[in-house]
Amino acid sequence: MSSTILNLPDQSTATVPKRNYLTNENGLMSWLLTGDHKRIAILYLISITFFFFIGGALAGLIRLELLTPQSDLMASDTYNKIFTMHGVIMVFLFLVPSVPATLGNFMIPIMVGAKDLAFPKINLLSWYLYLVGGGMTLAAMITGGVDTGWTFTTPMSTHFSNTNVVTTGLAVFVAGFSSIFTGLNFIVTIHRMRAPGMTWFKLPLFCWSHYAASILMVLGTPVLAITLVLVVLERTIGIGVFDPTKGGDPILFQHLFWFYSHPAVYIMILPGMGVISEVISTFARKRVFGYTAVAFSSVAIAVFGFFVWAHHMFIMGVSNYAVLVFSLLTMLVAVPSAIKIFNWAFTLYKGSITFETPMLYAFGFMGLFTIGGLTGVFLGSAGTDIHLTETYFIVAHFHFVMVGGMLMAFLSGVHFWWPKMTGRMYPEKISQLAAVVTFIGFNFTFFPQFLVGMLGMPRRYAAYPQEFQVLNVFSTAGASILGVGYLLPIIYLLWSLKYGAIAGNNPWRATGLEWQIQSPPLTENFTTIPIVTQDVYDYEWLDAQKEHEVTHVG
Amino acid sequence: MSDSHAIAAAGEHEVHEEHPPYLRHHFVSMEQQTETTSFGMWLFLLTEIMFFGGLFTAYLIYRNWYYPAFVAGSHQLDIFWGSLNTLLLICSSFTMAMGVWSAETKRHKGLVWSLIGTLILGIGFLGIKTIEYTEKYEKHHIPGHNFDWKGFTNPTQEEIAKGDKPLAPDMAQKTEVYFSLYFAMTGMHALHMIIGIALLCGMLFKALRGGYMDGHIAFVENFGLYWHFVDIVWIFLFPLLYLISRHQ
Numbered sequence: 111m112s113s114t115i116l117n118l119p120d121q122s123t124a125t126v127p128k129r130n131y132l133t134n135e136n137g138l139m140s141w142l143l144t145g146d147h148k149r150i151a152i153l154y155l156i157s158i159t160f161f162f163f164i165g166g167a168l169a170g171l172i173r174l175e176l177l178t179p180q181s182d183l184m185a186s187d188t189y190n191k192i193f194t195m196h197g198v199i200m201v202f203l204f205l206v207p208s209v210p211a212t213l214g215n216f217m218i219p220i221m222v223g224a225k226d227l228a229f230p231k232i233n234l235l236s237w238y239l240y241l242v243g244g245g246m247t248l249a250a251m252i253t254g255g256v257d258t259g260w261t262f263t264t265p266m267s268t269h270f271s272n273t274n275v276v277t278t279g280l281a282v283f284v285a286g287f288s289s290i291f292t293g294l295n296f297i298v299t300i301h302r303m304r305a306p307g308m309t310w311f312k313l314p315l316f317c318w319s320h321y322a323a324s325i326l327m328v329l330g331t332p333v334l335a336i337t338l339v340l341v342v343l344e345r346t347i348g349i350g351v352f353d354p355t356k357g358g359d360p361i362l363f364q365h366l367f368w369f370y371s372h373p374a375v376y377i378m379i380l381p382g383m384g385v386i387s388e389v390i391s392t393f394a395r396k397r398v399f400g401y402t403a404v405a406f407s408s409v410a411i412a413v414f415g416f417f418v419w420a421h422h423m424f425i426m427g428v429s430n431y432a433v434l435v436f437s438l439l440t441m442l443v444a445v446p447s448a449i450k451i452f453n454w455a456f457t458l459y460k461g462s463i464t465f466e467t468p469m470l471y472a473f474g475f476m477g478l479f480t481i482g483g484l485t486g487v488f489l490g491s492a493g494t495d496i497h498l499t500e501t502y503f504i505v506a507h508f509h510f511v512m513v514g515g516m517l518m519a520f521l522s523g524v525h526f527w528w529p530k531m532t533g534r535m536y537p538e539k540i541s542q543l544a545a546v547v548t549f550i551g552f553n554f555t556f557f558p559q560f561l562v563g564m565l566g567m568p569r570r571y572a573a574y575p576q577e578f579q580v581l582n583v584f585s586t587a588g589a590s591i592l593g594v595g596y597l598l599p600i601i602y603l604l605w606s607l608k609y610g611a612i613a614g615n616n617p618w619r620a621t622g623l624e625w626q627i628q629s630p631p632l633t634e635n636f637t638t639i640p641i642v643t644q645d646v647y648d649y650e651w652l653d654a655q656k657e658h659e660v661t662h663v664g
Numbered sequence: 665m666s667d668s669h670a671i672a673a674a675g676e677h678e679v680h681e682e683h684p685p686y687l688r689h690h691f692v693s694m695e696q697q698t699e700t701t702s703f704g705m706w707l708f709l710l711t712e713i714m715f716f717g718g719l720f721t722a723y724l725i726y727r728n729w730y731y732p733a734f735v736a737g738s739h740q741l742d743i744f745w746g747s748l749n750t751l752l753l754i755c756s757s758f759t760m761a762m763g764v765w766s767a768e769t770k771r772h773k774g775l776v777w778s779l780i781g782t783l784i785l786g787i788g789f790l791g792i793k794t795i796e797y798t799e800k801y802e803k804h805h806i807p808g809h810n811f812d813w814k815g816f817t818n819p820t821q822e823e824i825a826k827g828d829k830p831l832a833p834d835m836a837q838k839t840e841v842y843f844s845l846y847f848a849m850t851g852m853h854a855l856h857m858i859i860g861i862a863l864l865c866g867m868l869f870k871a872l873r874g875g876y877m878d879g880h881i882a883f884v885e886n887f888g889l890y891w892h893f894v895d896i897v898w899i900f901l902f903p904l905l906y907l908i909s910r911h912q
Contacts (some may be wrong), residue, residue, distance in 0.1 A: 126668035219690075226690035228700045294707050303690075328707060332715035340722075340848060349721055349844035357730060358805070359840040366718050459870040639692060 145230030191384030197260030223305025243285025293327030319384030371402025394461025478514025503563025534610030548595030737842030
């Protein structure tokens with residue numbers, strides 16, 4: 111790249127600080143019993159990466175099966191189990207905790223100028239609950255799997271499935287509490303732990319979007335919890351809340367399930383949007399355009415997000431009036447999302463843009479999320495939804511938002527804060543290559559799915575008519591490219607732990623408080639609690655600091 | 665700037681500053697710590713409201729749909745035990761409030777006796793709940809394979825005298841939905857009581873050894889909030905399940 115903002119210390123003399131949160135204590139127990147939000151973030155990072163690759167392998171199997179029209183690689187039953195486990199693992203064990211539990215956990219206390227999250231023990235408990243949930247999911251998978259789809263739709267899940275619905279349901283229940291505790295911790299931390307001078311409107315947008323996502327976690331997840339409890343009780347004892355033979359209503363299950371699971375997509379995407387705000391601002395060297403609007407749009411997404419759930423159920427027997435109302439409300443969510451996209455675009459306008467890896471991923475996010483969001487409008491419109499729902503169009507839509515949006519944001523954030531978390535730089539050239547490979551592979555995988563979906567190929571079948579094969583071959587070929595795009599980062603990021611260039615405190619010359627302290631940070635983050643006088647994303651303040659040395663922070 | 669500065673500052677930090685014994689390292693002051701914990705507890709109670717909210721929603725919808733079945737089901741509940749349980753829980757909330765007050769004012773005996781009182785009342789509640797559940801078991805009113813709805817199609821003379829009307833078979837079957845919700849709601853509530861009693865035992869153990877007398881009573885206060893919350897859930901369950909269909 112011709113221009114870069116990269117600002118590394120002199121490599122011949124620089125060292126990674128001897129005393130930091132990684133070296134503070136040693137031994138396995140110092141990790142397993144830690145209260146340090148940074149260590150817990152690393153534990154989370156390792157465990158969600160593990161589950162991501164399991165979920166990814168399952169996705170690979172799905173794509174392999176769909177290479178040919180017949181169901182030849184596996185029986186249809188097996189295929190059902192494979193896509194169910196792919197969904198359960200990716201949604202509950204990867205996407206929901208991905209950015210909040212790793213980057214959010216690591217950065218939020220530092221960004222608000224605190225020494226830790228409000229409840230360190232609950233934070234650790236949340237990781238253990240995640241592990242228990244993950245372990246139960248794996249156990250359910252190994253001992254026979256589950257075939258209801260990640261949505262546990264009744265009466266399939268309560269009556270007709272002979273698979274491990276109970277174990278998986280309880281696994282999601284437990285993992286849900288890990289998410290509740292993370293959200294609770296964030297809200298309390300942002301409310302009560304801010305450093306002197308850190309007002310609400312000096313908070314980085316990363317904090318705002320996590321705050322909004324946390325509201326959803328805290329209010330939505332318990333509803334999923336009780337719904338799954340009822341499903342489990344229905345399978346074990348035989349109570350009749352969702353059972354139509356006893357007078358229960360399966361549609362009620364759908365209402366309760368989507369009351370959580372629609373906000374859940376905002377739990378997944380909002381933290382990603384926070385990452386994008388930080389990255390766009392840093393690599394365009396400008397304050398985020400319309401900071402207040404972007405901040406409140408996060409909250410607006412969280413609020414609207416609670417009133418759109420029934421758009422998942424247009425063909426499932428809700429009344430026409432409900433369809434009308436929910437269709438309208440769904441359109442409303444597009445407004446705050448568009449506010450974000452436009453404001454990022456305006457932030458880029460006349461900015462000094464450089465193209466480091468986090469920025470490449472952020473551009474990928476903006477493009478793919480916009481496509482994902484606009485196709486969401488098709489699905490939110492009651493008329494077109496009837497044709498498109500339950501086809502590959504919907505699969506492509508949510509993969510554009512979740513993989514193209516959220517995963518790009520996650521990788522963007524991991525690269526952006528990698529120097530802060532480890533003290534070392536990732537190799538720039540190969541990571542830029544990985545970002546481009548991911549983008550190309552992603553489009554090859556999922557764009558054809560819009561087309562087969564429009565043509566009417568239903569989702570969740572192992573076999574399909576001959577005429578869809580060409581597009582499916584494209585998709586499978588794209589998936590293999592995408593796989594390379596995901597394997598590359600894990601290889602070079604691990605490599606960089608030992609051989610990466612020393613990053614110094616602030617390689618990106620970014621303005622957040624986290625960049626004003628050493629990399630990797632001390633266990634207590636700040637030796638003295640900072641007093642915040644500068645505005646958020648104030649690059650002039652930062653340049654002035656460079657002249658007089660940063661003295662009052664860290 | 666960078667490393668040398670940070671390391672130098674880190675070295676200086678070795679000196680341990682004076683602070684109150686219960687102040688955790690990441691808080692600036694006791695006041696901030698207390699406020700934070702209490703805020704966290706209120707937020708947790710909010711999640712609990714949403715948790716029970718799912719059940720209450722189901723109750724409202726099905727009550728609307730299957731009104732006669734809900735009336736008939738409700739008549740099967742024993743209003744005496746229900747009222748007694750309500751009384752026990754309200755008293756236990758009072759003793760718990762006394763416990764928090766005793767801890768605030770550093771009255772050791774007061775705290776211990778309040779906690780013992782709360783414990784006994786809580787266990788009493790669960791005991792009565794067991795009696796009620798046993799009765800449902802004997803009458804085959806526990807949903808599942810052995811559920812018997814036929815009794816609702818031809819009530820006994822005694823029941824008719826009390827105002828019960830025979831239900832058509834399709835509506836009589838819907839009493840299973842009522843009892844499903846009854847057991848799900850009171851069961852979840854009882855589970856919360858059991859968790860509460862376990863925590864209460866731990867707290868009592870510590871109080872007996874002279875704990876909570878040094879002003880660090882965040883646990884007692886937050887447990888108090890939890891206990892009152894569980895009480896309030898019952899205050900909603902009791903009228904919805906036992907009372908509002910009493911005279912129909």
